[in-house]
Structure formats: structure tokens, C-alpha cells
Amino acid sequence: MYTLLITAAQLQDLQSQGRPCAVLDCSFDLMKPELAEGLFESERIAGALPAHLDKNLSSHAPGQAVNGGRHPLPQRETVAQWLGSLGIDNSMQIVVYDRQKSAYCGRLWWMLKWLGHDAVAVLDGGLQAWKDAGGALATGASPTTTPAHFGLNAPLRQLVLTDAVANGLGRPHQTIVDARAGARYRGEMEPLDPVAGHIPGALNRPFTENFTEDGRFKSPELLKAEWTEVLAGRPASSVVHHCGSGVTAVPNVLAMELAGFGPTALYAGSWSEWSRTPGLPCAKG
Numbered sequence: 272m273y274t275l276l277i278t279a280a281q282l283q284d285l286q287s288q289g290r291p292c293a294v295l296d297c298s299f300d301l302m303k304p305e306l307a308e309g310l311f312e313s314e315r316i317a318g319a320l321p322a323h324l325d326k327n328l329s330s331h332a333p334g335q336a337v338n339g340g341r342h343p344l345p346q347r348e349t350v351a352q353w354l355g356s357l358g359i360d361n362s363m364q365i366v367v368y369d370r371q372k373s374a375y376c377g378r379l380w381w382m383l384k385w386l387g388h389d390a391v392a393v394l395d396g397g398l399q400a401w402k403d404a405g406g407a408l409a410t411g412a413s414p415t416t417t418p419a420h421f422g423l424n425a426p427l428r429q430l431v432l433t434d435a436v437a438n439g440l441g442r443p444h445q446t447i448v449d450a451r452a453g454a455r456y457r458g459e460m461e462p463l464d465p466v467a468g469h470i471p472g473a474l475n476r477p478f479t480e481n482f483t484e485d486g487r488f489k490s491p492e493l494l495k496a497e498w499t500e501v502l503a504g505r506p507a508s509s510v511v512h513h514c515g516s517g518v519t520a521v522p523n524v525l526a527m528e529l530a531g532f533g534p535t536a537l538y539a540g541s542w543s544e545w546s547r548t549p550g551l552p553c554a555k556g
Contacts, residue, residue: 272390273390273391273392274391275392275528275529276392276393276394276525276529277392277393278394278395279394279395279396279401282294283404293320293358293364293365294318294365294367294394295321295367296311296319296321296322297322297328297367297378298310298398299369299374301518314398315408315409316406316408317407317408318409319409320357320359320413330346331343335349338430338432338433338517339544340516340540340543341463342516342517343539344517344539347385347386347423347426348423350382352421355421356416357416359421360420361421364390364391365388365390365391365392366393367380368394368397369398370398370399372397374478374518375519376397377393377518377522377525378521379391380525381428384427384428385427385428386421386423387423387427388421388427395487395488397486400485427534428537429535429537430537430539431511431537431539432540433538433551436511436513436538436545439511440470440472446506447470447511448473448501448510448512449470449474449513450476450513450519451477452477452479453475456469456473457556458554458555463515466553468553468554469542469553469554470553470554471553471554476501476523481523481525488522488525488526489526491529491530494530495530498526498527498530498532507533508533508535510535510536512536513538514541515541516543517541521537
């Protein structure tokens, strides 16, 4: 069972052995969401199924979301029904990938953990790593699937909501880590949300710093050293990750686990919910 990362060679081995496995393509463009279907249809891992950030991994229907922000989490039951409609059940090893340095597929990795499914891994290096390994590719519309049942189990990762983050401000039991680029964290620019800045007291670790130039995660040893420096003595168990809308914070969650720190919490509403909530403080610099 692969629970964090899987290499292209390991995925090829799984497929050659005929083991139950589902591969989901989470490729997306945050600034041009209309391109997602085209990315999937133009080139993907053979047999991969589409996972659309706006349509499948978020919910904008009134009363159907768990939290606010630009990409609200759907109810767990809704996600389970969608997975079942793709023919995915709890016996399967699930592999998620994208072509943007794991910026988007981590969202589905985390959601599956939240649904209680541990056998889910990110394809290290994404689509390019698969192509470099000579993996089979496909184009065109999504393949037809036979519906299955995906059952819910106890969550394996912690979701934190806005009230809990607000109540923990300035307290030692909570260390907020912001995964956005430094300029957005400092409030020098804000292309997506109505207010620039960050949650008071938050540390900044841009999610892109977890990767090598080829889009693979850095070694566990290097990640441990870098995250130890970021935390500066704060307990890893106190960390709550966030970003703009709860998507690109997940590579930070995954990186800490690769570094050996264990699971940490996610504030999925992130800056997009925090900055839209009346009365909450915002900081710059």
C-alpha cells in the first residue's frame, strides 16, 4: 500500500500485476479553470479518470459545503458518491497526479485521507515523470466506468475550521503555516482575494519550496532540515496549514509527513475564507 508518494516505476509495477488501482488526473489552471477538460483530453496516463478542482473537489452549492472560501470542501458523503460513480471502491490503491508540480492533486490525496482511505499516493513528478518512464498515454474523452460503492471511514487527517483558527491565535497549541508565495503572504499583492496580507502570527513556507526543479519532492532528509528551520522549535503537532483556498497548502502537509513529522492539520477555508469573514484580523509584512 502506498500512502504518501509513488514513483512512475512503482505504478507501472502495480498495473502489470493487475492489482486494483485507480489513477486520477487532477490537472488544472487556477487562472484559467476552463482549460481543465482540455488538459485531460489532450494527454493523460492511460486509464486515468478526471478529477476537476471546481466540479469534483469543491462544492459551491448552498448548504453543501463544509467550509467557505474559493474552493469549499464538499460534504464527505458527496465525495464518496462521486468516487463510486467512477467505479472506485475501498479495495483500490488510488494514485493522484497533475502536471503542475503536485499543486492540485494533493487536494484529492488529502480528501481521500479525510474520507478514511489510507491507500492513496501522489505520483511523484506527475505526468512528466510518467512520460519519462515510458508510461502509456491516452487522449480523448474519459473512459466509461461501472459504478461501485465507496464507503466512508473515520477521518485520517484533521480539518480545522475558521472558528478554531481564530480561537487559537497567539496560543502555543497552534502554529499557522501559510503556503502562498512570499509576496502574497506579505500583502504586497493579491490577485485572487479581496484583502491582501496574512493571518496574524502565521509563518510562511511557500509550497513550491518542497520540490526540486523537475517537480519531484525533495528528499526526506532535506525536507526535515528545512521544516525544522521553519518551525524554529515549535512543535510539529501544533501546525495548521493554509494557503489561498485550501489547495496548495496540501504539498506542505505531505512534505512534513515525508520528513517524518507525522500528520498535521489543514485549514481548508484558508485566506479566501479568513479575509472574507467580518471582524477577523489581517496582518501585512
